[in-house]
Amino acid sequence: MFRAIITSILLVTAVAAQATGLSPTPGKTATFKDWTVGCDNGFACQAVALMPDGPWDDGLSVVVTRAAGTQAPLTIEVAGFTAKTNRYRILIDGKVIHNGSITIGGESIRFVGAEGLKIARAMAKGTLIQLADGSGNKLGVASLSGVAAALRYLDAEQGRAGSRSAVIALGSKKVAAKMANYPVLQIRKMVPTDVLPDATSLVALSEASPCAEERFGSTQDTAYSLGESGQGPLAMVMLNCGAGAYNFSSGIYVGRRDQTGNWKFEPAKFDFGATGFSADSKIPLLVNADWDAAKQTISSYAKGRGLGDCGSSESWVWDGSSFRLTSASVMGECRGSRAWIPVWRADVKIVN
Known part of the structure; x- marks a missing residue:
């Protein structure tokens, strides 16, 4: 069942990414x-x-x-x-x-x-x-x-079938194998500031969010600086969008403060994924999200069940305007394996 969910998410998000011209x-x-x-x-x-x-x-x-x-x-x-x-x-x-x-x-x-x-x-x-x-x-x-x-x-x-370098599909062909060619993302270094959205702005955002109905009990939203842009300070907000026994969902927004001190928020842009368990989410959702300011990366870790033997994990780097996929791993079979299979990798170079 979980394998089918993972497959569906990958297909839907691939189509969405291609539609925007960004297609990991x-x-x-x-x-x-x-x-x-x-x-x-x-x-x-x-x-x-x-x-x-x-x-x-x-x-x-x-x-x-x-x-x-x-x-x-x-x-x-x-x-x-x-x-x-x-x-x-x-x-x-x-x-x-x-x-x-x-x-x-x-x-x-x-x-x-x-x-x-x-x-x-x-x-x-x-x-x-x-x-x-x-x-x-x-x-x-x-x-x-x-x-x-x-x-x-x-x-x-890997292109080894029929050659002497194959594991199983051995043959007499000249040794051949596809060569790795990972994309390189050159990202400008972000310099965080102390300017973050105030509590009033975050409350207004949460009340207007599509996941407002999923918020119950004690909720906590977090905001992180994304540095300065030409139009004012930027911040990322992880908005509480509901939780289960072992998965915590966050809606991801990017906000900009204008010259009057007001914050305007928009759903964050991702070049792939960020759908959580819903392929038709109105906002980008990450599961068990974590932000690493030093690497400018946000990650998601969605478990198919509490054992953690199936699910998907991804990470994206902030490039100044959107989040770009740097790694992804999946395990669609809930059958005891803790070794998830890497399916995407990009090399990141952060420059001043």
């Missing part, structure tokens, strides 16, 4: 049985094992990542356990395929390059991966159902 296009994700996979706009990909239905007491976190480019190594990280001895074994369908040393108390193991490729290719031929300690005690398991398809998807998205 985050990558897509796909799910194959017990694995989900996706890539960002620079063809860096990640495949994640999903937990089975039922108890997760012995469920392992297994994440496969690979950046773009012909020389990019494949990495597998296995986590979700605590080592009680200094040795481990990786088993697939009961057969030991790798073993090594680990610090007692360690909680993750990473396999990089040739080692990672060897394990990934063995995973694609199996049904269950298991981690055991040096004494043979089981530390955790993960299903491999769907991993072969997920890794083929990764090969195709």
